[in-house]
Amino acid sequence: MELAAPLPAVKRRRQIDLLPILGGGFFALVIFAAVFAPFLTPYDPNKITITARFQPPSLAHPFGTDDFGRDVLARVLYGSRTILITGFASVAGALLIGGSVGVAAGFAGGRADNVLMRLMDIMLSFPAVLLAILIVASLGAGLVNAIVAIIFSMIPNFARIARARTIQIMEEQFILASRSLGGYGIWLILRHVLPNLAPLMIVQTTAMLAVAFSLSSALNFLGLGVDPSIPDWGLMVSDGQRLIFDAPHVGFFPGAAITLTILSVNFLGDGLRDRLDPAMRGAR
């Protein structure tokens, strides 16, 4: 592996990174689909036509039809609403709670750090599956409850990553310098920790979005309730898995939609990260 390249980072900075643009474009499409779904397809996503089941992709049904002859394209279009809500609500919740816990633990250190992180250990060792059952069984199989289950299972992850990076930042020279100059608490966090933490957390957030999507479809795959009357990509993929040999289009299109959406969000996140990077700010 050739590591001795001449100044790669500097050079890259001058190039336009295409991926965030592509990502942004696709993501705009997803939002467009979510808003204008009823105008983009003539089909009702829940209309059952048993005689038209398992039709392969055609002009009339570009993505084919499923077990009940429902139009897969219509379900994918409507399903974008569900995925936007589930994905973003759950990741935002986990980032907010987990990130705060991690920064607090890393910043405070000592006993507070220990208590907070052991709390995270407890949460992590508690299986997400049991948590999901607990929530679904007591609250029902709705969208909000799925989001709550996903948030809880992702909090410790954010907390640990945030903590590790916070400690690292704290140890770095400039914090020590500020501290010796009399900087304290909140100001230190706002001025030095958060900006330095942001790039890593953005990468982590965009990556966890994938986990959030996977988790909601995995829960259904494992037989833990997700209400099937709302079109949902994760649900469609897990339903389509048993059809992979005989009607692969049923799972393929929503699967591709999930994958491309996550891909685009991640590329967007990369672009955002480059903008927020404090080192970059200095360079401009």
Place this chain on the structure above:
Amino acid sequence: MSLRYVLERLIWLPVVLWAAATLTFLALRIVPGNPIQSVANQMLDRAAMERALSEWGLDRPIHEQYAAFMSSLVRGDFGVSMSSGVPLSRLLFERLPPTIELALVALVISTVIGVIAGVISAATRSRWLDYSVRTFAVLGVSIPWFWIAIVMIVIFSVNLGWAPVSGRIRAGIAYETITNFMIIDCIITGNWTALGSFLQHLTLPALAIGLTSAGFVARLTRSAMLDVLRVDYVRTARSKGLRERRVVYWHALRNAIIPVITLQGLQFGALLGGAVVTERVFSWPGVGRLLLDGILRRDYPVVQGTIIVVAFIYVLMNLIVDLLYPLVDPRLRYR
């Protein structure tokens, strides 16, 4: 200093385990259903069900059940599965080693592939290489796990015939169980046929997990390396010769290793109880399926015992990860 830190962490261990066990105990009693009810509907009459409940002590008040659970736990007794009467020690002996084997191999795969891909992506001058690594890193994490698993089966098992679909070993091959770590047992007994078959069976599930988490590792590595490369080290490197630049790259890589170790430590813990999907698709006899089946059947002792053991290994892994930090990066001291 460092010894004190380790001791302090170790003191926390039983507290974490107790809390996990207690939470699990409570959660199981809150959710509807009990170990007998799911068979009760058609298999037995009410009298038989009530007899079974009372024989397992499930008709007693919750606090008494909790006291009984805690007192046997303190004695190191995980109890007996209420749906099958099999001691948990036996179930864990059967199910834990396959999961650990799978998780370790998957971890090695994801670390090697992820770090290499991340470094290439961060250090290369080729934009296209960077793009493709980044694309694949995200693809790996964004395709639903069971979909990757089944597609791998379709390609490599059904179409190409390179690897078996499922299970831990080919049906009908004789082998001896000593530690139930197949690699160790096969080497001890010199059973190369079984070892070969085991490795074949291990390949697809380990790749399915390894490749998906390699995406995370690659992204973290790339991001952490760029952090360093962008800051003033680059300036330093620019002003100096090639040798120094190489030093900078190593520094950048070392910087990347901290989040990677953190992530992999977490991943290993998560894989112990959370590889359910992969274990399900590949019929891998792991602890994730034991836990899921236990939860679905409301088999209280199975769920409680499994979670305690998984939590134990998990907390231990975290401790090891934290202890590794200063070794990797001497700037970080125990605090």
Place this chain on the structure above:
Amino acid sequence: MAHRNQQRISRRQLLQSGVSAAGLFALAPLAKAAKMTPQALAAAAQANGGVLVFAAESMGETLEPGLWNGFGSIHVTDNIGEGLIRSNFVSGEPMPGLAQSWTISDDGLTYTFTLRAGATFHDGTPVTAPAVVRSFTRMTDDTDPSYIPGLYMASSHGSTNFASIEALDDTTVRIVLNAPDATQLHRLARPSAMPISPAALDAFGTNVGTQMVMAGPFALERFVPGQEAVLRAFDGYYGGRPAVDTLVIRAYPDEASILAALEAGEVQFTLYAPFTAVPRLRNSDTVAVDVGSPFVDLFLGCNCSLELTGSRDIRYAINYAINRENLIIGALNGFGELPSSILSPTDLGFDDSFRAISTQNLELAAQHIAASGFSTPINIELSYENNRFWPLMAQLIKADLDGVGFNVTLDPLDPGSFWGKAGDGNMQLGLNQRSTFVPDPNDKATILHSVTSPGALTYHETLASAPQMDALIDAGIAEQDPAARIQIYRQIQQLAIDEMMYVYLAYLTPPVFYSRSLANVPSDSASSGRVNLSGVTFA
């Protein structure tokens, strides 16, 4: 220079990886499985030492027959075990098993069995009358070394009705009942009634469930709890050594993996592959599919103790709203028959005249809704286990019910929560099935009994007709004369239809999948879930 080379390589790599990524998603699933001839498959199987792999949906943690451990464990027990009686699922007759012959006293209370000479357990000890008796008494005797709490399955073979069971001599077993039971012989064919070697019970104690020693055609060689059982053909089996050398029953929790394993030649027999694969497999050179018999009832239980579903008009409205043809096509992929009543077409006394009632009739549905007095839309919750074909059924039923004025909320649950909720009495509508464990109508009718099977999905004990139903069911098993029994079971079906606590959806006729390298596959009885592969040979 070096630059440019690197760039070119990376582009080519990108292209290659791009193509393989596309293939990962699109091409692979569409590609056909590698072609293998039946001869090649059989040769491969023989080379593998005559190993037959049976893919089960699950495997229990134990083979203890006194507990319900799911169908995986039942499949193992059905191949390693042998009861006094064997049930013939096709003729419905009890056949000699370990008992060569038997007599029943005129009052129907005393059964005397003469054991087959020369039958042995897998450990070589003989199957004697005391050994048989011990297998029964150990489940209710908590001083037995093999006793574990909750061996509730004993009641399914009738132990609660046993006044006594004793060995008269080494080859004669006598069972005296408290009350006559026409289905008692079949009960003795159930897995829980299969004798276990007393030597093993003493040696392994409470761990006998993972080291089971019985007297059937295969002996247990290795058991991995929750995963698989490896069985070896038993030389000493009285019926002769099975042709298949090694039978592996392995849990495949995932349907698609079962199909993949079947097509890769890794699995030779299964009941659990996705039904959707059948049209394609019908043209396969390697895999054969037979259609099973309608042993299994699928139904929708209505909780009669709740206000809404307690209304008979509401139950009838639901009954008339559901399009069964759609259910059979859309959820069962055609593997079902239109329903009639609680009994299935394979049962004694089955009456198909109720098909006219168990069918969609939107006009009658509307009339019953109007008569019920509830104003539309009527909110109602439909609960089901979130596995197999249940989610598909639930969605179709929701569409039908919504169409006649209900507003259905779907309630997908894990099995534990499903039965927990049912047990708490909070479930309005619940989807479920009833399999045939033994070929006797009582096997299904008994779930309507208010004393032995209260609660469940319907809470039928709250109906005014409950005593009448109990009397009929009791009469059905007390009566020995088949002609008289037929009359009783017709009345039971009529009463169940009148009350409509269960809305009948379909009879499942599950496909049986097996490799063309196999011959003499018992597809018909296998579709009941009771699978004995001792007669199977490699073609």
